[in-house]
Structure formats: structure tokens, C-alpha cells
Amino acid sequence: MFYTAIKVLLTAVLVVAVSEAAKRSTALGAILASLPLTSLLAFMWIYGETGDTTKIAALSRSIIWYVLPSFVLFFALPILLERGVGFWPSLAIASAMTVVAYGLMLAVLSRFGITL
Numbered sequence: 156m157f158y159t160a161i162k163v164l165l166t167a168v169l170v171v172a173v174s175e176a177a178k179r180s181t182a183l184g185a186i187l188a189s190l191p192l193t194s195l196l197a198f199m200w201i202y203g204e205t206g207d208t209t210k211i212a213a214l215s216r217s218i219i220w221y222v223l224p225s226f227v228l229f230f231a232l233p234i235l236l237e238r239g240v241g242f243w244p245s246l247a248i249a250s251a252m253t254v255v256a257y258g259l260m261l262a263v264l265s266r267f268g269i270t271l
Contacts, residue, residue: 162196162200165196166193166196169192169196172187173187173188173192191218194214194215194218197214198211198214198215201214216271217271220260220264220269220271221257221260221271223260224253224256224257224259224260225253225256225257227249227252227253227255227256228249228250228252228253231245231248231249231252231253232245232246232249235248235249
């Protein structure tokens with residue numbers, strides 16, 4: 156239980172650090188946010204708990220495929236905001252578009268026999 160609490164705390168600290176950095180500098184916030192910190196933490200937690208590098212390799216390979224549809228959010232959100240759509244509706248629309256993109260990615264991968 157203590158180990159899980161430490162993992163949650165460290166992960167939360169990283170998210171808050173990115174948010175605080177972005178308030179001061181968009182570029183710094185973007186650089187920190189674009190780093191695969193969540194993935195790196197997951198790799199470290201899995202390795203520390205299991206030592207299973209096969210599991211880490213599989214997770215890493217799956218992440219590659221799931222990063223691609225996540226770009227939809229980063230393209231759609233600024234376009235919507237720049238066109239005057241409010242923040243919350245823009246976020247909801249961009250998020251919904253991203254969910255659809257994930258579904259399409261899964262369908263395409265399935266079509267080619269790729270399972271994650």
C-alpha cells in the first residue's frame with residue numbers, strides 16, 4: 156500500500172510540475188508535457204515490481220500505436236480554440252475526436268492482424 160501511495164504521489168508531482176512550468180513558459184511546459192514521463196514511470200514501476208522486460212517491451216510497442224491517434228487532440232484543440240469555440244466545448248470535441256481516432260486505429264490494426 157505504501158509503495159502504491161509513493162507511485163501516486165510521484166506521478167502527481169510530475170503532472171503538477173508540468174502545469175506550473177507551463178504557466179511560466181509555454182515552451183518549457185510543452186517540452187515537459189511532450190516527454191514520455193508517464194511511460195517512463197510505468198516502465199520503471201513495472202520493472203521494479205516484476206523485472207519483466209518482455210512486459211515492458213510489449214507496453215512500449217503498444218504505446219507507439221496509441222500515440223498516433225492522440226495527435227488528433229493536439230491538432231483539433233488549438234484549431235477549435237482559435238475559431239472562438241470555448242475552452243470546455245473545444246476540449247470535449249477534441250477529446251471525442253481522439254476517442255474516435257483510437258477506435259479507428261484499433262480497427263485498422265485489427266484489419267492487418269495486429270493485436271495489442
